[in-house]
Amino acid sequence: MLPWIRVYYVLRFDSLLLQNVRGEVNVAKTRSWRWSLPALLLAGQAHATGIQFNMTPGVTDISQQVYDLHMTIFWICCAIGLVVFTAMFVSIILHRKSRGVTPATFHESTKVEIIWTAIPVLILIVMAIPATRVLIAMEDTSDSDVTVLITGSQWRWHYEYLDYDINYFSILATPRGQIEGRLPKGDNYLLEVDRPLVIPTGKKVRFLMTSDDVIHSWWVPAFAIKKDTNPGFINEAWTQVNEPGIYRGQCAELCGMDHGFMPIVVIAKEPDDFAKWVEQEEARIAAIREEEQRLLALRMNIEEQMELGERVYLAHCAACHQPNGTGLPPMFPALKDNYVTTQDRAEHIKVMVDGRPGTSMASFARQLSLRELTSVITYTRNAWGNDTGDVVQAVEVYEYMQGKGE
Amino acid sequence: MSTVTTADHHDEHHDHKPTGIKRWLFTTNHKDIGSLYLIFALAMFFLGGAMAMVIRLELFQPGLQFVDPQFFNQMTTMHGLIMVFGAVMPAFTGLANWMIPMMIGAPDMALPRMNNWSFWILPFAFLILIISMFLPGGGPDFGWTFYAPLSTTYSNDSTALFVFAVHIMGISSIMGAINVIVTIVNMRAPGMTWMKLPLFVWTWLITAFLLIMVMPVLAGVVTMVLTDKYFATSFFDAAGGGDPVLFQHIFWFFGHPEVYIMILPAFGIVSAIVPTFARKKLFGYASMVYATASIAILSFLVWAHHMFTTGMPVFATLFFMYTTMLIAVPTGVKVFNWVATMWRGAMTFEVPMMFALAFIVLFTIGGLSGVMLAITPADFQYHDTYFVVAHFHYVLVSGAVFSIVAAVYYWLPKWTGHMYDEKLGQLHFWCSLISVNLLFFPMHFVGLAGMPRRIPDYALQFADFNAFVSVGGFLFGLSQLIFLWVVIKCARGGVKAPAKPWDGAEGLEWEVPSPAPYHTFDTPPQVK
Numbered sequence: 001m002l003p004w005i006r007v008y009y010v011l012r013f014d015s016l017l018l019q020n021v022r023g024e025v026n027v028a029k030t031r032s033w034r035w036s037l038p039a040l041l042l043a044g045q046a047h048a049t050g051i052q053f054n055m056t057p058g059v060t061d062i063s064q065q066v067y068d069l070h071m072t073i074f075w076i077c078c079a080i081g082l083v084v085f086t087a088m089f090v091s092i093i094l095h096r097k098s099r100g101v102t103p104a105t106f107h108e109s110t111k112v113e114i115i116w117t118a119i120p121v122l123i124l125i126v127m128a129i130p131a132t133r134v135l136i137a138m139e140d141t142s143d144s145d146v147t148v149l150i151t152g153s154q155w156r157w158h159y160e161y162l163d164y165d166i167n168y169f170s171i172l173a174t175p176r177g178q179i180e181g182r183l184p185k186g187d188n189y190l191l192e193v194d195r196p197l198v199i200p201t202g203k204k205v206r207f208l209m210t211s212d213d214v215i216h217s218w219w220v221p222a223f224a225i226k227k228d229t230n231p232g233f234i235n236e237a238w239t240q241v242n243e244p245g246i247y248r249g250q251c252a253e254l255c256g257m258d259h260g261f262m263p264i265v266v267i268a269k270e271p272d273d274f275a276k277w278v279e280q281e282e283a284r285i286a287a288i289r290e291e292e293q294r295l296l297a298l299r300m301n302i303e304e305q306m307e308l309g310e311r312v313y314l315a316h317c318a319a320c321h322q323p324n325g326t327g328l329p330p331m332f333p334a335l336k337d338n339y340v341t342t343q344d345r346a347e348h349i350k351v352m353v354d355g356r357p358g359t360s361m362a363s364f365a366r367q368l369s370l371r372e373l374t375s376v377i378t379y380t381r382n383a384w385g386n387d388t389g390d391v392v393q394a395v396e397v398y399e400y401m402q403g404k405g406e
Numbered sequence: 407m408s409t410v411t412t413a414d415h416h417d418e419h420h421d422h423k424p425t426g427i428k429r430w431l432f433t434t435n436h437k438d439i440g441s442l443y444l445i446f447a448l449a450m451f452f453l454g455g456a457m458a459m460v461i462r463l464e465l466f467q468p469g470l471q472f473v474d475p476q477f478f479n480q481m482t483t484m485h486g487l488i489m490v491f492g493a494v495m496p497a498f499t500g501l502a503n504w505m506i507p508m509m510i511g512a513p514d515m516a517l518p519r520m521n522n523w524s525f526w527i528l529p530f531a532f533l534i535l536i537i538s539m540f541l542p543g544g545g546p547d548f549g550w551t552f553y554a555p556l557s558t559t560y561s562n563d564s565t566a567l568f569v570f571a572v573h574i575m576g577i578s579s580i581m582g583a584i585n586v587i588v589t590i591v592n593m594r595a596p597g598m599t600w601m602k603l604p605l606f607v608w609t610w611l612i613t614a615f616l617l618i619m620v621m622p623v624l625a626g627v628v629t630m631v632l633t634d635k636y637f638a639t640s641f642f643d644a645a646g647g648g649d650p651v652l653f654q655h656i657f658w659f660f661g662h663p664e665v666y667i668m669i670l671p672a673f674g675i676v677s678a679i680v681p682t683f684a685r686k687k688l689f690g691y692a693s694m695v696y697a698t699a700s701i702a703i704l705s706f707l708v709w710a711h712h713m714f715t716t717g718m719p720v721f722a723t724l725f726f727m728y729t730t731m732l733i734a735v736p737t738g739v740k741v742f743n744w745v746a747t748m749w750r751g752a753m754t755f756e757v758p759m760m761f762a763l764a765f766i767v768l769f770t771i772g773g774l775s776g777v778m779l780a781i782t783p784a785d786f787q788y789h790d791t792y793f794v795v796a797h798f799h800y801v802l803v804s805g806a807v808f809s810i811v812a813a814v815y816y817w818l819p820k821w822t823g824h825m826y827d828e829k830l831g832q833l834h835f836w837c838s839l840i841s842v843n844l845l846f847f848p849m850h851f852v853g854l855a856g857m858p859r860r861i862p863d864y865a866l867q868f869a870d871f872n873a874f875v876s877v878g879g880f881l882f883g884l885s886q887l888i889f890l891w892v893v894i895k896c897a898r899g900g901v902k903a904p905a906k907p908w909d910g911a912e913g914l915e916w917e918v919p920s921p922a923p924y925h926t927f928d929t930p931p932q933v934k
Contacts, residue, residue, distance in 0.1 A: 051870055052855035055787055070784040077774040084770060088745050092763070097685070097752040104750035107687035116742045117735060124731045127781060132724060134783040139720045154560075179863060181469045189468065191865045209717075214556040215650055217715055217790060221856045226786045228716045230651055231555060232644020235717035252715075252790040252858045254549045256556060257476045260861030328476065330543045331562050360560060 056221050059243045059268070063224035065134045073127055080123070138224075141238045144206035146199065152209070152216030152229040152251065154360050155258035155319070156367070159197050162208075166281045169367050170195045171315060172261050176323065179261075191248040194315075196265035198281075200274035201241050209235040212362060217253035220266055226252055241268040256360065258319050292370045295394045300371075302378065302391045309379025312372045317380075320360065325384040331360065336384040345381075345390060349400050352377055365401060370394050423924060431526070434518035435924060436503045441821070442525050443500025444814070448890070450492030450532065451807075455883050457485040462879035465872050470863055478862035479547035480539060486550030490668070491575045492532055494802065497810045498671040499524075499582045502610050505817065506586060508915040508922060509604045511595025511931045516588040524581035531574035538564035538571070549860060551661070554642035554653040558634040569632045576621045583617035586610055595914070597933030601692065604913050608695050609674030612702045616663045616670075619706075623660040627653065651716050658709035666705045669801060670698055672769075672809035673740055676762045678913070679816055680744050683759035684751030685910035690743040697736035697743075704733050714785045723782055730780035734773065741770055756908070757831035761812035764839050765805060772800030775850065790860075793853030799846045811838075811889065818896050819903030823921030826896040834892060837885035844878025 057067035095101055151158040160167035173192040177183035186192070199205045209218055211229040219226040223239040241247075249264040269277060314323060317335075321327045325336035335341045340348050352373060355363035364373060374394045381388045423429050423438075433439060460481050464472050473481070503521065507514055515521045539545030543562035546552065557565060590603070590611045603611075630653070633639040640646020642653045673694075681688045688694065710718060710726040718726075744766050753759070775797040779785050788794060818826050852871040857864055864872065906916040914933070918926045 052867060053851045055784075055854045056856070066783045066787060069781060070778070070787065073778050073781055073784065077777060081770065081774055084741060084745060085767060088748065088763075088766065091745065091748040091751070092753065095684075095748065095751050095753055097754045101750075101752045103684065103686040103752040105686070106750075107689050107747075108691070108693075112746070113690055113693045113739065117739055120735050120738045124734060124777075127777075128728060128731060131727065131781045131783055135723065135727070136720060138783060138786070139723075179470055181471065185468060185866060187866070189866050190863060214560050215553055219790075219858070221787060224783070224787055226715050226789055230644075230649075230716065233649070233651070233717075249856075250858050250861075254479070254553070254556065254860045256560060257479065257547075259479075260475065260858075260863050328474075328543075331476075 058222040066224040141206050141236045145203040147206045149208045153212035155262040168195050191263045193265045196267045198267045198277050200271045201244050201268045204240045207237045214255045215253050216251050216255045219252040220249035222247040244268050305375040305378040309375035312376040335380050341380050342386050436507050436515045439521050439525050440500045440504030443496045447493050447497035454485050454488035457481045462876040466876040468869050475862045480545050483546045494668050494806050511914050511927045512593035513927050515585050517585045520581050524578045527574050528578045531571045535571040538567035554650050569628045572628045576625045579617050580621045583614035586614040595930040595933050605677035606674030609670040613667050613670045616667050620660040620663040627656040654713050658712045662709040663705040668806045672806050675809045675813045679758050679762040680747050682908045682911040684748045684753050686751035689746035697739045700736040714782050715789050727782045734777050758812045758816035760835045761808050765808045768804035791853035792849040792857050795859050796846050796849035804842050819907040820920050822897050824896050824900035825903050830892045834888040841881035845882050848875050
């Protein structure tokens, strides 16, 4: 099928799951179920592909039940379709004027009408029973072992472990170059993040979901979880993953410009590995905090800041304000030759820390480390000919953040 | 005395009409207004279709090639708005204007001046909507469902124009619906009792009631969006005590009946065409009427099935799952009745019949995927994926649009006085049938495999399907140019059509000559 498209990618679903994310080696088995139909359709190149035609059965008991329910209804619908279309096509073939038939004159029958009203009702009842059972099981979030608060924002996810001192943002890791076609696309194109969510296998994990701005929807097909994150409200969902592995999903509710670019990656680890990860992660976050305290006494030079600042800018800012700082006015103002980025230094820090309420400009106080925050401010004040020569220091940003409380 | 004056007045106007642009601007004639609606709908169909082509072009390959994500979102939004409010609804209103008075033996619509007004505000509504795309920051980009707060706090200023345009569309629809109801209730010919009404008239009557009930709800929700955005209200903002999910409840309370507004008249059309070409009376006329009414009533009880993932309480979810499943029953009855009508008939397969048959098969496929979507646990996996896109395009394109096309072929001889070109019509049918399935069938697979809707770029495992779908989309778009050609050709000339070009047809519209005179049934016919 269309082999000339094929140059853009290698389609290996298995390799997708075996991918090494953030240097962590995870060997996962996939239960991804496929039809052999694509092999027939792709005669001659069947070896290369694993196109998925059907819903994934997933890796939890619930997702398996959802899959079974889906297949049951699917086959019932096929059977109904078969009966109706057979009757119709028999009629089309036999009862045509060109065969010299004379039309019958019957045009009503209460008995028949009652039969074909009653039979669908019975079929629907048969469908509704298992559907109700699965639904009630899905909604029971009690007795969970781990709780994660998931917060959606334009266009990234934030994960906060309520049982541990761990929280971080998770953003798209696919480079702009791949999206714009300047670089070859990787196997996990648009389905890779900088920091995946990590959960233990065999434990009931409860997700609390909310949003900082618009409605997003957190969807991981392998868990059969899709739940909207509503700003100002909290939704609940849960999962219990049976097999370690890497599972990928995407935001499912239109949430603005980069809705297509906020993927979800979840790594399920054995409980022991998970405990180790928690330890490492807590240590990492503690180290960052310590580093920040030390940073307050230090002065970073402009080269260092410009280098880090550019990286932060491309990852967090460029989607709206564009890599060359020209923005997409009026929704996303240009930062090049902007009054705030060239003149009003205090306002610049304020906007970065607090965001601009009522616009897409989020607060970056939690999203970025102090070091990153400082560097990106310096970067935008000196890039693209802004050339203010300003070198903002961490202590300046820190003081503003502290001063807010007063 | 007064009788004489009326007669004089009447004679003067009989078959006399202003010429040129004035005829169309000032017309109160149901046939002229019907034609205006249909031509407008066709123009919007091509405009909305062009936007679909942009969408398919961008999705042809992974990566961003042609448009940026913001423009892509504008395209999906405008495509939806234009197709729903600009193409499908006006096309059905055009058919209602042309056919309802002729079908019930009335001289015109009951409120002809309002009829003129309800059409002529429509082009301005769409002008405003389209102009909004050229504002700084671009047009509406929050999807045709404009969920808050994406459409309130986080939208750009074209939202005000969008709200205004939707208001005008709503007023137009309400006026059109009032006209249909008043006409059907008051202007039936003597002897045209309720249970003798053609099904197209019945389905439109019920549709008109749906319109009157839900269009004000739409007007309400867009107004709330406007005040949330500009006048500091907090209907949909939790910070002020509101709830973004409230938006969805109100929107879908309008939105679900709206879906039936776009399909009930289609049922009426198919119920007219199938008996004609099967040369056999419609099976189960009474049950068709009752089924239509049941669907209309149920349509008010199912709205939250669009919102299963918003985190409703489990009992609400169950309620909406059961009511949604229930809709399959009256809908099934309709399909069974059509098949029973064909059974032991003497069928021929002119273009209107071909489109009607394709409608039955493809609409049923869309209906069956609808049953799957009703099953809440499975819906968690289907929701907001291409599976849903496949579902509603099966019912709206190969459903509603095919029925409109079938109706146009069926009544073109009556409107123009010429037979359409049967060969070209068949070519149009087969091209449309094949391409519409290439276009929408693979969307089921790509949705099940996990591709979300409304994304401008996608992961690599979806690439083959998308390339395939795009090719189907381009072919379907091109096929519709054949339709344009057939219609223009038929309007300009062709074989003279007799008063009743289809030997199995029944109904008052076939008792007047073709083309239908400017004024028909000045004296009401007697219906046996």
